[in-house]
Amino acid sequence: MLYGRAAEEGQLRSLLRRAAEGASGALVVHGEAGIGKTALLDHLAAEATGAAAAAGNSAADGASGAAGASGRATARVLRTTGIEAETELPFAALHQLLRPALDRLGLLPEPQADALRAAFGLAAPTGQDRFLTGLGVLTLLSEYAGESPLLCLVDDAQWVDRASLDALAFAARRLDSEGVVMVFAVREPVPLGLPELRLDALDREAVAALLAEHVGADLPPHVRERVAAEARGNPLALIELPRALSEEQRAGLLGPLPAAPADPTPASRVTAAFGDRLGRLPEPTRAALLVAAADDMGDLGVVLTAAGVSAAALEPAETAGLIHLDGAVLTFRHPLVRAAAYRGATLARRIGAHLALAEVLVGAEHADRRAWHRAAASTGPDEAVARELDAAAERAGGRQGTASASAAHERASQLSPDPADRRRRLVAAAQAAADAGQFRRVAALLRRGGEDSGAPAGNAAAGNAAAANAELARVRAALELNEGSAVRAVEVLLAAGDAGPTILTEAFHAAQSAGDPDLVERVRARVAAAPADHPATLIALAAVYGGEPVAAERFEAAARDPGTLFSERFLAAHAVHALADHGRARELAELLLAHCRSHGLLGWQATCLHLLAEAHLALGELRPAARAAEEGLTIAGYAGLDHRACYLRATLAVCAAVEGDEPRCRELAGAALDHARDHELGTAAAQARYALALAHLGAGDAAAALAHLDAADRHPGGPPVLNAPVLPELVEAAARAGTVRPGAAERLGRWADQCGSPAAHALAARCRALTTDDEGAEESFHAAAAHGERAGGGLELARTRLLHGEWLRRRRRRSDARRVLREALEGFEKAGARPWAERARAELRGTGEVIDDTSATGVPLGRLTPQEREVVRLAAAGRSNREIAAQLFLSPRTVGHHLYRAFPKLGVASRDQLAAALAD
Secondary structure, three states: OOOOOHHHHHHHHHHHHHHHOOOOEEEEEEOOOOOOHHHHHHHHHHHHOOOOHHHHOOOOOOOOOOOOOOOOOOOEEEEEEOOHHHOOOOOHHHHHHHHHHHHHHHHOOHHHHHHHHHHOOOOOOOOOOHHHHHHHHHHHHHHHHOOOOEEEEEEOHHHOOHHHHHHHHHHHHHOOOOOEEEEEEEOOOOOOOOOEEEOOOOOHHHHHHHHHHHOOOOOOHHHHHHHHHHHOOOHHHHHHHHHOOOHHHHHOOOOOOOOOOOOOOHHHHHHHHHHHHHHOOOHHHHHHHHHHHHHOOOEHHHHHHHHOOOHHHHHHHHHOOOEEEEOOEEEEOOHHHHHHHHHOOOHHHHHHHHHHHHHHOOOHHHHHHHHHHHHHHOOOOOHHHHHHHHHHHHHHHHOOOHHHHHHHHHHHHHOOOOHHHHHHHHHHHHHHHHHOOOHHHHHHHHHHHHHOOOOOOOHHHHHHHHHHHHHHHHHHHHHHHHHOOHHHHHHHHHOOOOOOHHHHHHHHHHHHHHOOHHHHHHHHHHHHHOHHHOOHHHHHHHHHHOOOOOOOHHHHHHHHOOOOOHHHHHHHHHHHHHOOOHHHHHHHHHHHHHHHHHHOOHHHHHHHHHHHHHHHHHOOOHHHHHHHHHHHHHHHHHHOOHHHHHHHHHHHHHHHHHHOOHHHHHHHHHHHHHHHHHHOOHHHHHHHHHHHHHHHHHOOOHHHHHHHHHHHOOOOOOOHHHHHHHHHHHHHHHHHOOOOOHHHHHHHHHHHHHHOOHHHHHHHHHHHHHOOOHHHHHHHHHHHHHHHHHOOOOHHHHHHHHHHHHHHHHOOOHHHHHHHHHHHHHHHHHHOOHHHHHHHHHHHHHOOOOOOOOOOOOOHHHHOOHHHHHHHHHHHOOOOHHHHHHHHOOOHHHHHHHHHHHHHHHOOOOHHHHHHHHHO
């Protein structure tokens, strides 16, 4: 029975009740040690399996229990407990949780199954992104649940290894309609992005009831009151403190409690009480418990062998209720017992326990544990142990355990006798932490890495030092780009001793992000200084930013070459987009995105999705652009890529502006602009202002639009390719505000000549039409339309026709204006650009034409939620539920649930009718 937890029990019971009806949920329960988190999880597990059905069906709470009216079977329970000794062992807790479900791995999509097999050491590492493991967890839980509710309990989550916690949190955030409940118990709140429930101290009534059950009338009233005061409403303290009293203390003849520890919290009181009880045990028993606490695998044979004792040595601890023995598995009654057993021993005895365990844990399957035990036993530099930790880090990284890899590299650095090795390993730790999205840890490691710049003499050592400096620069630049300043990121990279292709490629990327032409020119000059040493893609990019004419085709081969570094492939595809060959850029972005998905490279997916969204936008494909950007923003959030999230918000703001959703545009653009200002992301700031300007143009406020565009055009003297995206709107806003920007039109013309693409020439001709006299304007409008048709038409051609139609109407050429404006209206309605469609209608009315005010932009998809729209769109394209789930980071069961809800909204009965319904 739980005392004083009726509200908390009710909240957890409601999660079980909803799971019985097919809904999923997740919760983080937090509170101090001993406050009752484990007891609450035990109670929930009992209810889930039917052992507490009476409580679940009581009239007091009205709950139906796990096997409720829905008819779903009694829930299954999966459980894992974080172990302090396993905090740095990647996927240790996840493997413990999912072990009963591993026979379902064959039901998962192959990339997800491969990721989980690699994580658990069942297959060779695949190099796949760690987030694919989380998606595999989500799908496996859905498959294991079947038609029954599934309860997943993660106790002591503060000690769960980071790789497991990332994967579990990923799955928990994506739960929807699988009938799965995940509950995490943790001492201090952790940012998992899940609802939280705090357990506070018991009230006076619950304290009295708990003491009455466990102590009865054995304690005098004043001793009981002192125990209650010291326990501060902590249930474990209320139970354990009386057990630590001597007979004299229980009788009230002496002070009621042992001397208070330095930290007088209830957890410390309980730890001290457990320490007293452990101290009364025989020496062989204490030795065995120390070994168990040092590793806590729970393997009884390992504990007894390492401690050099027989099973009989554990009997006093088992009789005292400090441990549980279940077959060959040893568990401590509570984590505080383990803490007391370990911390109460002397340093020499703790070292001895770790050494003994390292000797016993033989074989490749125990290599990581063995390395960590030897590290724990090391009191000074030890290169041999450092190398073992390096190997453990490589294995962890191969299983997507980047946080664990970082910890192993860091400890190896601490054990390195050589300063150069120490610094190299710290840099490796920082790189792994950056890959894990732990940028605060990156900053701390880099500070330590910068303190030791010493290296032994010699050519080989100098070469190693140069390589280490280059890696250090890359990590520092990544930290700056994500949390500091894009400008400083470029400076860090250019200051690196190694100016090789990788450094310069990343410097180009950072300089583009900064949007500073001086920085771009510095990188370009470094590339031009040694062209023979650099790949063709880097040379061509330097030419682009030098203003030289470069054909987009020059980059295509590199972007398609699977043997080229992926970063170079992406850079080539981005260059194609910058040269206004948007159809080819879209094709290349889709190719690279497919590569990322098939290889599980989710970290790169956010970047590729951003490029894909931008290509769709440039082609006037608003809905696909928004879909790609939304997916990219989700991934960027998971991966901790704040700078990429900034760009994706700006892209979504542009989509919202064109669609006429001004409040959403302001929200997204404002968030992007704030981040961009703080981190000197000049191009992101320019795009955010571009989005706000579009919203003002759509609303007819040219002056406000012009102000944003003038602010976005910060470097008019820089390479045209840097400023080209804002120049067409700048020229149009100026014209609508009654002024001209001929310089902007000229710069756009130079960019068009450099690109040579129809899309670029169309924009340049349109801007010439807005900044020249009547005769020249007429010719330029026709040229812009002709180029626009060759570029594939779309939204930009519709905007050209709107401007042309307005120009014709002002000159009273109504018949000509009607023809052009009708074409503009058709293009806007097809794209879903409501503000521009309304302006085209207004212009048509001005020509005397009577038109239907009903917008053609209302489509059946408007009846669905955003998630349903994505699922339906992919199902209509012929994707299976598993394929949709993998792309949208859902479980297959949730995909099926969304389709079930969407069918009646669309008036269809099966998925083969979806394509026709969406075409109506």
